Amino acid sequence: MRVAIVGAGRMGSAAARRLAKLGFDLVIWNRTRERAESLAREIGVRDAGSLIEALSHSQIALAMLADDEALLSVVSSMRRMDGLILVNGSTVTPKASIAASKHLEGLGIGYVEAPIVGGPGALERGEAIILVSGRRADVAAAGEVLDALGEVFVVGWKYGLAPALKLAFNNLLLASIAGLSESLLILDAYGLDKRLFRDLLGRTVFASFSEKYLERAVEGRKPTFTSRLAGKDARYAAEALADRGYPRIVSSRVADIYDLISSLGGGEDDYVGIYNTLKRLSERVRG
Numbered sequence: 001m002r003v004a005i006v007g008a009g010r011m012g013s014a015a016a017r018r019l020a021k022l023g024f025d026l027v028i029w030n031r032t033r034e035r036a037e038s039l040a041r042e043i044g045v046r047d048a049g050s051l052i053e054a055l056s057h058s059q060i061a062l063a064m065l066a067d068d069e070a071l072l073s074v075v076s077s078m079r080r081m082d083g084l085i086l087v088n089g090s091t092v093t094p095k096a097s098i099a100a101s102k103h104l105e106g107l108g109i110g111y112v113e114a115p116i117v118g119g120p121g122a123l124e125r126g127e128a129i130i131l132v133s134g135r136r137a138d139v140a141a142a143g144e145v146l147d148a149l150g151e152v153f154v155v156g157w158k159y160g161l162a163p164a165l166k167l168a169f170n171n172l173l174l175a176s177i178a179g180l181s182e183s184l185l186i187l188d189a190y191g192l193d194k195r196l197f198r199d200l201l202g203r204t205v206f207a208s209f210s211e212k213y214l215e216r217a218v219e220g221r222k223p224t225f226t227s228r229l230a231g232k233d234a235r236y237a238a239e240a241l242a243d244r245g246y247p248r249i250v251s252s253r254v255a256d257i258y259d260l261i262s263s264l265g266g267g268e269d270d271y272v273g274i275y276n277t278l279k280r281l282s283e284r285v286r287g
């Protein structure tokens with residue numbers, strides 16, 4: 001099956017590595033060409049100089065783009081291509097995704113919403129969860145690619161559902177990371193040992209959360225997901241609520257926290273490591 005990878009960032013690269021290993025016929029397109037060239041060279045596939053060139057040889061296009069703006073800009077530069085299916089793995093708002101589906105329908109292009117739970121490592125190993133919604137026929141036609149990417153979790157047969165579920169998941173995850181970071185500040189403020197906290201969490205419902213994120217929050221790691229994109233997801237969760245007239249109490253505060261991190265220069269850092277930036281800020285505030 002011929003697949004165009006649209007966006008060669010962290011997630012697009014991970015998907016490309018996985019699909020290439022499984023024998024899919026790939027072509028890579030990225031807005032910044034050098035990134036596509038270097039990924040294509042690494043995995044031994046072709047890169048395309050233009051989006052249209054990449055799509056015209058493909059049955060499926062797999063988009064792994066930063067945000068709503070990137071998705072809508074890519075979709076609006078597509079031309080009529082009957083039978084092509086765009087699988088969107090990016091985290092976007094339900095509103096932008098529905099707008100993309102309508103535009104693509106007018107071009108004869110099928111559309112599958114497929115936001116991903118799991119980072120680039122999990123995606124490359126085939127261990128990510130792919131949340132899927134859209135028209136049944138398009139989902140069936142993209143089945144081979146979706147199955148190859150990870151565990152397919154069908155959300156429903158209407159546009160907007162999988163993006164909403166993904167934002168619900170990320171809202172919980174990011175609020176938990178923000179809460180963990182501030183809890184670490186409480187330990188600092190009262191001279192409590194972090195090992196004590198880990199021991200306590202290990203005895204509670206937070207055991208696996210602490211196992212996965214506590215050390216990473218304190219040490220800081222090479223980012224697999226940046227604070228900038230985490231802030232985008234929190235803002236999108238708030239927008240998704242506001243769009244349906246619901247209050248956005250937690251998501252908007254989490255978005256503010258990540259915006260603060262970005263304004264302090266930590267936008268490209270690991271989204272779990274915000275404790276260290278908050279710690280520096282609190283030291284500055286306390287003089």
Ligand SMILES: NC(=O)c1ccc[n+]([C@@H]2O[C@H](COP(=O)([O-])OP(=O)(O)OC[C@H]3O[C@@H](n4cnc5c(N)ncnc54)[C@H](OP(=O)(O)O)[C@@H]3O)[C@@H](O)[C@H]2O)c1
Binds near residue numbers: 012031035065225229
């Ligand atoms: N990383 C994770 O752990 C993770 C997990 C689940 C979901 N996601 C979601 O997956 C998506 C990709 O994340 P990522 O971590 O791969 O991000 P990334 O490494 O920052 O890559 C972003 C990609 O989007 C492209 N892009 C940005 N603005 C664009 C525009 N206006 N037009 C065309 N292309 C544009 C970038 O192209 P350039 O190279 O030209 O900038 C790059 O290919 C995001 O929606 C993210 O929320 C990420």
